Amino acid sequence: MTDRPRGGLAALCIAQVASWGLLYYSLPVAVPRIADDTGWSHTTITAALTIGLLVSAVAGLRVGKLLDATGPRRLMTGGSLAGVLALLLVAWSPNVFWFYVAWLVAGLAQSAVLYPPAFAVITRWYGPQRVSPLTILALVGGLASTIFAPIVAYLIEQFGWRTSYVIMAIILGVITVPLHMVFLNGQWSDAPDAKASPQDRVENTSAVRAITRSPRFILLTTVMSLAAFALFAVTINIVPLVMERGMAYSTAAIALGLLGAGQVVGRLGYGTLSRKTTPRQRTILIYGAGAISLAALAVVPEPAWLIISLAVCAGAARGCHTLLQATAASDRWGTKNFAQINATLNAPITALSALAPVTGPALAAAFGSYTLMGMTMAGLLVLVTVASAKT
Missing domain, CATH: 1.20.1250.20 (MFS general substrate transporter like domains)
Known part of the structure; x- marks a missing residue:
C-alpha cells in the first residue's frame, strides 16, 4: 500500500x-x-x-x-x-x-x-x-x-x-x-480534507457510530472483554493457584514462565488458524480451548508436567487472543475508520484486563480458594464461548 x-x-x-x-x-x-x-x-x-x-x-x-x-x-x-x-x-x-x-x-x-x-x-x-x-x-x-x-x-x-x-x-x-x-506517516494519503464540509464529517462520524452501536459490535466487545478478564485473572495468578494444590514454588515459577512460551506458540499459530477459519469460528475455538485449559488448571492435581502443559495451553489461548483482538474489527467491518472502531473495541478490554490481576486474588479470598476462582473464570469463559456464536 x-x-x-x-x-x-x-x-x-x-x-x-x-x-x-x-x-x-x-x-x-x-x-x-x-x-x-x-x-x-x-x-x-x-x-x-x-x-x-x-x-x-x-x-x-x-x-x-x-x-x-x-x-x-x-x-x-x-x-x-x-x-x-x-x-x-x-x-x-x-x-x-x-x-x-x-x-x-x-x-x-x-x-x-x-x-x-x-x-x-x-x-x-x-x-x-x-x-x-x-x-x-x-x-x-x-x-x-x-x-x-x-x-x-x-x-x-x-x-x-x-x-x-x-x-x-x-x-x-x-x-x-x-x-x-x-x-511513521505524517498524514494518511487519503485523509479527509481539512476543508471537508460539516456534512461530510457528520456522515463519517455516523458511519462509525452505526458500527460501534450495533448489537453485533456491542456483543463482540462484551465477549472479548470478559474473555480477556477470565484468561488474565487465572494465568497471572497461576503461581498461587498451583501451589495451593501442593506444587513447589520453584516448579510453579516454571509453569508461569512456560505460560509465556505458550503465548508465543499461540501467536505463531494464529496465521494458520486465520486462513482456515472464519472470524466467528476462530473466536469460538480460541475461547473454547481457553475455557478447557482454565478448568483443567483449576482441578488437575498432578503430575506437575501435566499442569505445566495445561499452563502452556492457557498461554496459547492468551497469545491467540492478542491477535484476535487486533483483527476482530477489521475482519468484520473492514479497515475504513479502523482506528476509531478498534479503539472503541479495545477500551473495555484494556479496562477489564487492568482489573484482572487484583480481582483474581480478591475472588480467591471471597471463595476460599484459588481453585474455585479458577473454576469460576472457566465457567465465565464457557458462557463467552457460547455467546461468540453470535459475533
Missing part, C-alpha cells in the same frame, strides 16, 4: 519492545525496591499501574479518532514524549499522590504507543495482508519483559529506583521518539 514507509514495521517492533518494557513491565520489577525505600505496600504501588491502564482505556477512544484523522507520526511521537515525562515524574514523586499522577500520565502515553495504535497502523499499511505483520509485531512485543526486566532489575540494584527511572526515561526517549518521528 502507498502509505507504508520502508522500515516502518521494524521501527514499530523496536518501539513496541521499549514502550512495553519501560511503560508497563518496569513497575512490576521495581515494586519490591520501591516498597523497601518508601514503606508503601505492594498493593498500593501496583494499583498505580492499574490506574494508568484504566486511563489508557479511556484515552484510547480519542487516540483512535485522532489516528484516523491525522496519521500516526505526531500522535505516537507525542505519546513517546509523554512517556518520558511520566518516567521522570515517577523518579521525582515525593509521595503516593504524585506517584499516581506519574502513572496517570504513563496511561496517557500507553494509549498512544502500545498495541492498539500500533495494530491500527499495521492494519492501515498492510490491508488484506495484515495478519503476518501483526503476528510479527505481537511476537516481538512479547519479548519486552524478557529483554527489559533484567535490565530494569540491574539498573535498580546499581543506582536505586529513582535514578533508574531517570535512566529509563532517557532510554525510552532515545529509542522511541526518533523511530516514531522518522518512520
Whole structure:
C-alpha cells in the first residue's frame, strides 16, 4: 500500500519492545525496591499501574479518532514524549499522590504507543495482508519483559529506583521518539480534507457510530472483554493457584514462565488458524480451548508436567487472543475508520484486563480458594464461548 514507509514495521517492533518494557513491565520489577525505600505496600504501588491502564482505556477512544484523522507520526511521537515525562515524574514523586499522577500520565502515553495504535497502523499499511505483520509485531512485543526486566532489575540494584527511572526515561526517549518521528506517516494519503464540509464529517462520524452501536459490535466487545478478564485473572495468578494444590514454588515459577512460551506458540499459530477459519469460528475455538485449559488448571492435581502443559495451553489461548483482538474489527467491518472502531473495541478490554490481576486474588479470598476462582473464570469463559456464536 502507498502509505507504508520502508522500515516502518521494524521501527514499530523496536518501539513496541521499549514502550512495553519501560511503560508497563518496569513497575512490576521495581515494586519490591520501591516498597523497601518508601514503606508503601505492594498493593498500593501496583494499583498505580492499574490506574494508568484504566486511563489508557479511556484515552484510547480519542487516540483512535485522532489516528484516523491525522496519521500516526505526531500522535505516537507525542505519546513517546509523554512517556518520558511520566518516567521522570515517577523518579521525582515525593509521595503516593504524585506517584499516581506519574502513572496517570504513563496511561496517557500507553494509549498512544502500545498495541492498539500500533495494530491500527499495521492494519492501515498492510490491508488484506495484515495478519503476518501483526503476528510479527505481537511476537516481538512479547519479548519486552524478557529483554527489559533484567535490565530494569540491574539498573535498580546499581543506582536505586529513582535514578533508574531517570535512566529509563532517557532510554525510552532515545529509542522511541526518533523511530516514531522518522518512520511513521505524517498524514494518511487519503485523509479527509481539512476543508471537508460539516456534512461530510457528520456522515463519517455516523458511519462509525452505526458500527460501534450495533448489537453485533456491542456483543463482540462484551465477549472479548470478559474473555480477556477470565484468561488474565487465572494465568497471572497461576503461581498461587498451583501451589495451593501442593506444587513447589520453584516448579510453579516454571509453569508461569512456560505460560509465556505458550503465548508465543499461540501467536505463531494464529496465521494458520486465520486462513482456515472464519472470524466467528476462530473466536469460538480460541475461547473454547481457553475455557478447557482454565478448568483443567483449576482441578488437575498432578503430575506437575501435566499442569505445566495445561499452563502452556492457557498461554496459547492468551497469545491467540492478542491477535484476535487486533483483527476482530477489521475482519468484520473492514479497515475504513479502523482506528476509531478498534479503539472503541479495545477500551473495555484494556479496562477489564487492568482489573484482572487484583480481582483474581480478591475472588480467591471471597471463595476460599484459588481453585474455585479458577473454576469460576472457566465457567465465565464457557458462557463467552457460547455467546461468540453470535459475533
